[in-house]
Amino acid sequence: MISRIFYPQEEKGIELMMDFELTEENRIFRDAIREFARKEIAPLVDQAEETGVFPRQLFRKMGEQGFLCPRYPLELGGGGGDKVTECILVEELNRINSGIGAALMAQAGLATQPLYRYGSDAQKEKFLVPAIKGEKIGSFALTEPNVGSDAASLQTRAVRDGDSYVINGTKMFITNGPICDYVIVAASTNPAKKAEGISLFIVEKGTPGFQVSKKLNKVGNRSAETAELVFEDCRIPAENMIGTSEGRGFNQIADTLLSGRITYGARCTGTAQAAYELTVQYAKERVQFGKPIIQFQNTRFKLAEMATYIDIMRSYTHRVARMYDHGINVRKEASMVKLFTAETLQTILSYSMQIHGGYGYMMEYPIQRHWRDGRLYTVTEGTSEIQRLVIGKELGL
Ligand SMILES: Cc1cc2nc3c(=O)[nH]c(=O)nc-3n(C[C@H](O)[C@H](O)[C@H](O)COP(=O)(O)OP(=O)(O)OC[C@H]3O[C@@H](n4cnc5c(N)ncnc54)[C@H](O)[C@@H]3O)c2cc1C
Incomplete structure (x- = not known):
């Protein structure tokens, strides 16, 4: 469980920040999607990465269980959840694999939100509902x-x-x-x-x-x-x-990208979490100067910093997702989420690679994949520079 790695104090009865912020429904969903990702997605990752072919069966499989587009209403085949639910989905998918997360996240957001918000009844019936069910990509x-x-x-x-x-x-x-x-x-x-x-x-x-x-x-x-x-x-x-x-397209695009910027916070958090977990494990196993490198203060300091960043990334993403769910204008905050999480992830990935030493640079060690994957996030769905422009404008600078 993530929480055990993050908060060993949990065993001593200290409340988890993450759980504290989630509703009962959110927690049930998180546990279900985490289990699904571990059982149904993780075994497909190596082949998909090697061949560059997405395992398409996941669309239908996830659609059948309401996991594909969890934010849309039950009557359309969705999960009946909210933006926080979608963020939980995306974090869990990205913990397992960023590429698979990207394809599924595009379906849950970019490729369906314009239809959901602005589509005609006929368009919803022909494209949106089959997309939510995973019958159309x-x-x-x-x-x-x-x-x-x-x-x-x-x-x-x-x-x-x-x-x-x-x-x-x-x-x-x-x-x-x-x-x-x-x-x-x-x-x-x-x-x-x-x-x-x-x-x-x-x-x-x-x-x-x-x-x-x-x-x-x-x-x-x-x-x-x-x-x-x-x-x-x-x-x-x-x-x-x-x-x-x-x-009307530009406003529809702006609305879609705004929602996607919040989701990106979860994407960055998932990749950061995976990198952190791999790095803790490696630092415990790698012995230099007669002891595991996790015992060097430098390593522990870096891991402590990473854990701190990840907690803030997750909390801030959920906070802005919650504001979005309440219908609050989060144009500034959505860009802040994207900017902060994508840039902070670069620091986390750099620390992870450094702690892995030369082995991190070898293709057989999984950390390199997160490093390659996460490098993208300051670019897609609005570069960091564009987020800074939006934030500056919203601040009236
Ligand atoms: C793997 C991947 C998947 C993608 N998926 C999709 C998708 O599904 N659909 C889709 O439509 N697009 C998709 N994109 C495109 C992505 O959103 C764009 O790459 C992104 O918006 C940046 O555009 P660009 O690459 O043309 O960079 P450019 O706009 O050419 O920017 C180059 C550099 O100049 C900087 N820059 C540009 N303008 C300014 C300015 N005014 N002030 C300061 N700096 C500036 C940028 O920040 C950047 O650093 C994807 C991209 C990748 C790599």
Whole structure:
């Protein structure tokens, strides 16, 4: 149990901070998903990392148990939980494997939230409900080869033609792109209007003109499948636009990314927790100068610092998730969560690698995988620099 590693005092009856902050439902969910991840996901990790092929059966398996999208209502097939529940899910998945966590997290957030919040009844029935159940895999395509942080300048175009839209453009770095049944594509119907000309469109796999042009070879998160997608005169029904009128896409994207930034706190915490656990274990086993290196004060100081950071990462993530659940505007705090947890994780991973010495640099030691995986987190879903910009703006600086 994490808590035993974190808080050996628990045995002496001292209340756990983490448990203290969770509801009974949260705790039950955490224990269930932790057990599921240990039994059903952990045995799949090595092969998925080696082959770069995501174990797709997990979508259905998790969907059947309400684990895939735990935040959505029961009547849609979700878990009936809240944002904190989703954070618990993501932390537990990332403790086991970041790549698998990424694919499932994209389904629970990016690929479903725009449909849940803004989709028509028909779109919900056709795409959202099957996605929540794991019968359809979704992805979300905002980034382009020439447009990353400056999303309002995207170059993909959607032109209305009778009862259709015709989409042209290229999307880059799309999680689940190679395996998706549908993709939510950000495109402009009116480039002169910049952000206010952007809308979101659902494109189904098999639509003529839509192709996965390249599966990308990544440094980390290798078990998540990532692609470049090309849309060439790709004609979709007009009813596949999300929202009641053109030009609403940028707000829908902002709303989706805000929620994702909170989830990212959990993603960083899960990877940090895994790195911490591996490092404690290694430091107990590695003997130098006649004693386990955990007995050197330097090692214990670093581990103490790591444990402190992780507790703050988790508590702050849950606090902001709770605020989100209460409908509070957390635009500033969501960026603070993403910035703080992703940057602090870099320190934690650096300490972990240092304590592992030369063995940490060897592929057979699992710490290197977390180091490679976690390096991504200051970049995706808004870089640290973009988070600083948002925080500064919200502070009125
Ligand atoms: C593995 C992976 C999975 C991904 N999954 C998806 C996905 O599913 N869907 C999707 O749409 N996208 C996805 N992305 C894209 C990701 O969100 C972008 O990489 C990210 O938004 C940054 O864009 P960029 O890479 O083009 O960097 P750029 O925007 O080119 O930034 C390069 C550098 O310049 C800095 N910079 C840029 N603008 C400013 C500024 N105004 N002030 C200060 N510094 C600035 C950045 O912070 C960064 O350090 C994924 C990326 C990766 C690597």
